[in-house]
Amino acid sequence: xxxxxxxxxxxxxxxxxxxxxxxxxxxxxxxxxxxxxxxxxxxxxxxxxxxxxxxxxxxxxxxxxxxxxxxxxxxxxxxxxxxxxxxxxxxxxxxxxxxxxxxxxxxxxxxxxxxxxxxxxxxxxxxxxxxxxxxxxxxxxxxxxxxxxxxxxxxxxxxxxxxxxxxxxxxxxxxxxxxxxxxxxxxxxxxxxxxxxxxxxxxxxxxxxxxxxxxxxxxxxxxxxxxxxxxxxxxxxxxxxxxxxxxxxxxxxxxxxxxxxxxxxxxxxxxxxxxxxxxxxxxxxxxxxxxxxxxxxxxxxxxxxxxxxxxxxxxxxxxxxxxxxxxxxxxxxxxxxxxxxxxxxxxxxxxxxxxxxxxxxxxxxxxxxxxxxxxxxxxxxxxxxxxxxxxxxxxxxxxxxxxxxxxxxxxxxxxxxxxxxxxxxxxxxxxxxxxxxxxxxxxxxxxxxxxxxxxxxxxxxxxxxxxxxxxxxxxxxxxxxxxxxxxxxxxxxxxxxxxxxxxxxxxxxxxxxxxxxxxxxxxxxxxxxxxxxxxxxxxxxxxxxxxxxxxxxxxxxxxxxxxxxxxxxxxxxxxxxxxxxxxxxxxxxxxxxxxxxxxxxxxxxxxxxxxxxxxxxxxxxxxxxxxxxxxxxxxxxxxxxxxxx
Amino acid sequence: xxxxxxxxxxxxxxxxxxxxxxxxxxxxxxxxxxxxxxxxxxxxxxxxxxxxxxxxxxxxxxxxxxxxxxxxxxxxxxxxxxxxxxxxxxxxxxxxxxxxxxxxxxxxxxxxxxxxxxxxxxxxxxxxxxxxxxxxxxx
Numbered sequence: 024x025x026x027x028x029x030x031x032x033x034x035x036x037x038x039x040x041x042x043x044x045x046x047x048x049x050x051x052x053x054x055x056x057x058x059x060x061x062x063x064x065x066x067x068x069x070x071x072x073x074x075x076x077x078x079x080x081x082x083x084x085x086x087x088x089x090x091x092x093x094x095x096x097x098x099x100x101x102x103x104x105x106x107x108x109x110x111x112x113x114x115x116x117x118x119x120x121x122x123x124x125x126x127x128x129x130x131x132x133x134x135x136x137x138x139x140x141x142x143x144x145x146x147x148x149x150x151x152x153x154x155x156x157x158x159x160x161x162x163x164x165x166x167x168x169x170x171x172x173x174x175x176x177x178x179x180x181x182x183x184x185x186x187x188x189x190x191x192x193x194x195x196x197x198x199x200x201x202x203x204x205x206x207x208x209x210x211x212x213x214x215x216x217x218x219x220x221x222x223x224x225x226x227x228x229x230x231x232x233x234x235x236x237x238x239x240x241x242x243x244x245x246x247x248x249x250x251x252x253x254x255x256x257x258x259x260x261x262x263x264x265x266x267x268x269x270x271x272x273x274x275x276x277x278x279x280x281x282x283x284x285x286x287x288x289x290x291x292x293x294x295x296x297x298x299x300x301x302x303x304x305x306x307x308x309x310x311x312x313x314x315x316x317x318x319x320x321x322x323x324x325x326x327x328x329x330x331x332x333x334x335x336x337x338x339x340x341x342x343x344x345x346x347x348x349x350x351x352x353x354x355x356x357x358x359x360x361x362x363x364x365x366x367x368x369x370x371x372x373x374x375x376x377x378x379x380x381x382x383x384x385x386x387x388x389x390x391x392x393x394x395x396x397x398x399x400x401x402x403x404x405x406x407x408x409x410x411x412x413x414x415x416x417x418x419x420x421x422x423x424x425x426x427x428x429x430x431x432x433x434x435x436x437x438x439x440x441x442x443x444x445x446x447x448x449x450x451x452x453x454x455x456x457x458x459x460x461x462x463x464x465x466x467x468x469x470x471x472x473x474x475x476x477x478x479x480x481x482x483x484x485x486x487x488x489x490x491x492x493x494x495x496x497x498x499x500x501x502x503x504x505x506x507x508x509x510x511x512x513x514x515x516x517x518x519x520x521x522x523x524x525x526x527x528x529x530x531x532x533x534x535x536x537x538x539x540x541x542x543x544x545x546x547x548x549x550x551x552x553x554x555x556x557x558x559x560x561x562x563x564x565x566x567x568x569x570x571x572x573x574x575x576x577x578x579x580x581x582x583x584x585x586x587x588x589x590x591x592x593x594x595x596x597x598x599x600x601x602x603x604x605x606x607x608x609x610x611x612x613x614x615x616x617x618x619x620x621x622x623x624x625x626x627x628x629x630x631x632x633x634x635x636x637x638x639x640x641x642x643x644x645x646x647x648x649x650x651x652x653x654x655x656x657x658x659x660x661x662x663x664x665x666x667x668x
Numbered sequence: 669x670x671x672x673x674x675x676x677x678x679x680x681x682x683x684x685x686x687x688x689x690x691x692x693x694x695x696x697x698x699x700x701x702x703x704x705x706x707x708x709x710x711x712x713x714x715x716x717x718x719x720x721x722x723x724x725x726x727x728x729x730x731x732x733x734x735x736x737x738x739x740x741x742x743x744x745x746x747x748x749x750x751x752x753x754x755x756x757x758x759x760x761x762x763x764x765x766x767x768x769x770x771x772x773x774x775x776x777x778x779x780x781x782x783x784x785x786x787x788x789x790x791x792x793x794x795x796x797x798x799x800x801x802x803x804x805x806x807x
Contacts, residue, residue, distance in 0.1 A: 309775075310774055310775035388736060388771060388774065389718065391801060392720055429751075431751050433748050433749075437745075437764075439744045441778050442741060442768035442776075442778055443768050443777055443802070460745060461688055461744075461746060462743070462744055462745050475680070476677055476681070481673075506716045506798045509795065511754065513752060518780075518782055539780035543748075543750055554752055557748055557764050557782075559780055564802060566804045570804045
């Protein structure tokens with residue numbers, strides 16, 4: 024550590040010395056009232072002189088009192104300031120707290136340097152916009168004025184500042200500024216306080232996420248969260264996020280799970296962590312983590328590491344944690360660590376001799392290969408079929424798919440949450456009520472059988488009617504993997520795995536779905552007819568979501584098995600569907616056809632686009648198209664969009 | 669090949685019941701006594717495991733025995749009777765399973781697995797077995 028003490032950690036203004044660490048909130052309810060959670064002080068006994076600091080190894084056995092944790096906050100203003108009672112929990116009384124009083128009661132020394140927090144409360148601030156209010160104050164304050172975590176508590180505007188001089192200035196402004204559009208003076212109360220409590224709402228999570236992505240190096244998959252509390256970008260945002268607050272670390276945990284489960288290295292050093300509890304469930308979700316830096320934290324006992332022992336760590340840094348002091352010598356320390364992380368070969372930056380193990384044959388999961396088509400002829404047939412099928416499937420009108428199905432075709436679908444993702448997933452929406460999942464349908468045997476029967480769509484008219492009722496989709500052809508799994512003279516069976524999204528989904532980021540679809544087909548004139556179509560829908564994994572709808576080309580997550588990409592990955596431009604015309608298609612039609620579209624539109628009430636489609640599908644045979652329209656209309660299979668002009 | 673409505677209904681119920689029993693047996697064998705899984709496959713069965721094509725019962729079992737210890741948890745199960753059988757005069761069904769597989773040393777993965785079964789005598793046998801992880805495509 025080259026720098027001086029992280030100023031943020033050196034106590035609270037005049038009341039506490041440099042050794043006092045910042046508080047840890049035990050309440051998880053996001054409350055801002057100090058009365059509702061106790062601020063627990065991490066404290067030290069047996070301070071050491073600061074010039075001892077540099078000669079400190081892992082802190083074992085050199086001239087320190089028992090239980091001393093004096094290594095942190097080196098260069099603090101006054102060694103005596105660290106003499107805080109170990110059990111010195113302080114309940115902050117009431118709103119704003121009576122800090123100086125509490126400090127005085129404990130006989131704490133007063134420090135003039137270091138970061139201290141002040142809570143600024145402005146009654147009736149709600150009458151003004153936040154920006155107006157802050158600008159009014161800012162006019163009288165130095166450029167260093169930085170309000171942290173501004174919020175309204177009922178009518179009162181509340182924020183924190185971390186600068187004593189600024190706090191004094193703000194206090195002096197009380198009653199001197201007039202509120203705009205009234206003649207009321209702005210009253211301001213400034214009190215010393217603990218650090219502000221950041222509620223992890225959507226907005227703050229977003230900001231945290233941005234900072235985390237800046238601190239993530241995807242080339243080595245390392246996330247560096249050291250000294251997060253003094254992150255410049257967070258400070259700019261007026262956010263003070265201390266990782267030793269459980270809800271903050273939980274939020275970090277969640278973001279890692281959702282966005283970087285491939286994480287390999289995690290640096291949590293210099294964050295005053297006491298507990299690793301919030302990391303416990305991250306371990307299962309980030310199986311690739313092999314390197315962990317916990318140095319300069321407050322972990323008191325080696326057993327705390329049990330919470331993350333699921334990580335197959337190769338490298339671990341624990342320097343400057345109280346737990347290091349509990350070992351009589353280096354070998355007992357190494358063995359305690361190895362007990363939890365048998366594969367560690369580098370501890371606190373020093374190489375360890377490799378552990379002695381058993382010669383056990385290790386089964387490995389074979390690397391996946393791409394599509395399997397049996398032979399080129401079948402590949403051509405299947406690829407052509409799928410292109411045509413999904414081209415129509417992804418338009419607004421799936422009716423033409425009727426030609427792909429056998430008279431007695433069967434269709435069903437199941438939908439499920441993705442069981443390998445344990446965090447929040449997009450809901451499954453309209454699919455759920457159609458899910459023919461034999462494991463989930465409730466009820467007696469008879470009821471289940473009846474429901475299973477209802478959900479099995481039989482006969483091509485029924486099948487296509489069902490397909491038409493499903494949400495509109497856009498499939499990512501580049502994601503398709505095809506397995507041809509049965510071929511005979513009379514039968515062809517193949518399955519497609521891939522990704523799609525719902526085109527009409529109004530969400531900001533429509534969920535990416537993963538699907539598996541098994542088709543069984545029989546030969547028919549000029550191609551094949553489907554006799555079975557079985558669809559399984561779930562939510563894509565985060566890796567899949569990241570890779571979805573990107574054109575081919577190297578992505579960080581692309582697997583090395585790219586030898587034979589299926590022909591399906593041809594650019595999607597080559598499958599411009601004839602059934603998705605735009606206005607120019609209509610304008611470029613010969614005059615007689617334009618006329619036909621117009622009359623058809625007038626007679627049917629459908630808009631020109633749908634009229635065009637209908638005519639096109641019926642090879643411009645007007646009466647045939649009219650008949651088709653009448654039939655479909657009678658069956659209620661024409662989408663309402665068709666009538667939107 | 670024009671089954672009547674009641675016939676189809678009966679066949680799909682038969683398929684559902686077979687699928688349920690099959691999935692219980694298959695994954696229990698796979699997870700707890702993998703060598704016994706052999707009896708479930710037809711001699712000439714084929715398997716595509718994440719793109720690796722394997723044919724013949726013996727080869728399939730050899731491939732499966734080399735996979736790490738696994739624990740499967742099923743999330744969904746669906747089945748269809750096939751109106752055109754894979755083997756003449758036998759009854760065929762298709763079974764699709766979706767779930768999670770945990771190989772201990774790596775993080776659990778979701779998977780899809782589709783079987784085509786045929787009734788040989790009075791015994792269901794696997795004709796075709798297709799397994800895929802839910803993972804980022806073959807790039």
